Amino acid sequence: MMKHYDAIVIGGGILGCMTARNLRRWNISTLLLEKGDDVCRGITRANSAIVYAGYDNKPGSLKAELTVRGNAGMESLCGELEVPFSRCGSLMVGYDADSVQKMEQKLRNGEQNGVPGLRLLTGAEAEAMEPALRKGVTAALYAPTTGMVNPWQLGIAAYENALQNGAEAMLRTEVTGIRREDGGYVLTTSRGEFAAKTVFNCAGLYADQVQELLFAPTVRLDLDGAEYLVFDPLAPKPERIIFLQADSCGKGITAIPCVEGNLLVSGIRKPLKEPFATTAEGLEELHRAAKELLPDVEPALVIRSFGAVRPNPYREDGESLHDFCIENPAPGFYSLIGVKTPGLTASHELGLLLAQKAAGYLGTEGNPNFDPKRKAIGKARKxxxxxxxxxxxxxxxxxxxxxxxxxxxxxxxxxxxxxxxxxxxxxxxxxxxxxxxxxxxxxxxxxxx
Ligand SMILES: Cc1cc2nc3c(=O)[nH]c(=O)nc-3n(C[C@H](O)[C@H](O)[C@H](O)COP(=O)(O)OP(=O)(O)OC[C@H]3O[C@@H](n4cnc5c(N)ncnc54)[C@H](O)[C@@H]3O)c2cc1C
Structure with missing residues (x-):
């Protein structure tokens, strides 16, 4: 017999896991369906791991609001889920004559978004703060609230906490069809059919295709790629995350001191040749750019490289979407389509927002037994x-x-x-x-x- 749920979440990336966890704050029976053999192996596995401060997002946008709130709540979220988090701060640096104006604009943006502690620095101040930087910085924007978290650890922790609170999950279960029935939805999968009153499409790179299993297209995804270099923990690294201001020297790369102690260098955008693959030209360019930004970084200390895929959402008429896109094509059906940077920062907030929508739609009571705490794996005396x-x-x-x-x-x-x-x-x-x-x-x- 077909099983019925209040909510089905499609996709076990960080957004699906956070949504499932937050749905269990209410008495909403929840099933998460993931086509892969584990959670958090899509976009969540290959990204920059930055908890953004929120000065880059358009004032008044949902992205700005959820990023600033997601950033502010990250200590408490990571505390509940026992995931390491470092509020290391960031410097956006520029080397052009007009960098000061560009940084001032970002500062104003950030202040409008309510980002605390932003400060404009002179080049000399930035270089004193981060001696590893190439000399010649003309201006910098310091954001003390920027942080670092391991994206897949956070996603897996949310998943474990969702299960602990009574959510169910099925891995290796691909959603291949959706139909409306009795005011709800029936999902056809590679492992049978499941019914739910509400559906949350968190299918990452495939979210547009999943929505189109039932509805006419509204938002589509155009995919492009990015490449990353991971350095040995012994490599000299900045203390803070360094963003080289895009179009300063023609590039916009980022140097990230990860919570694990490695330096990660990211950021060359490129057309997608093969998902999650790297290219010889891309890596060469990244090596060159890394050396230019951090002259003491030795290419020989690279221990890994990897590729990432960005879902860029656009409307049918070709208009690109820059805000988080939550499609609601019919009552009880919600799709997160094309949530790219800063989706990790805002992941809990997006999950909570979706869960609030479900609770309102279903008219459900809060779950008094919800336990937000999850224990990390640690060492025992055995x-x-x-x-x-x-x-x-x-x-x-x-x-x-x-x-x-x-x-x-x-x-x-x-x-x-x-x-x-x-x-x-x-x-x-x-x-x-x-x-x-x-x-x-x-x-x-x-x-x-
Ligand atoms: C290059 C890059 C760098 C980024 N850097 C940052 C950053 O530094 N900070 C930040 O805040 N954000 C960052 N982001 C954004 C953040 O990583 C994403 O917003 C987030 O990981 C998206 O997670 P997701 O759950 O939507 O997708 P995914 O992790 O891809 O999860 C979607 C899941 O759905 C499953 N699925 C798909 N179709 C089906 C189906 N039919 N049936 C069942 N399951 C299905 C997939 O197998 C997958 O596991 C970055 C993004 C990119 C691309």
């Missing part, structure tokens, strides 16, 4: 937690077994739960041991795939 498997991160067999108990079925799934394979050897020394543990526990007989 023998398994003394056997180090990942030498770079000093991660033990016990932690890996905990990751498997919480749903990891691949080497990558373990990595994203406990941070194995993130150090200088990038899993060269531990991947095979983790694969063995996965197959010994029966979590996955063929864990590398």
């Amino acid at each position: 023998p398994d937690y003394r056997e180090v498997i990942c030498q770079c991160g000093k991660i033990t067999r016990g932690e890996i077994l905990d990751a498997i108990r919480r749903g990891a079925t691949t080497v990558d799934g373990v990595k994203r739960r406990v941070g194995t394979g993130m150090g200088p050897c990038q899993g060269g020394r531990c991947a095979w041991k983790i694969a063995k543990i996965l197959s010994q526990t029966g979590a996955n007989p063929n864990p590398l795939f």
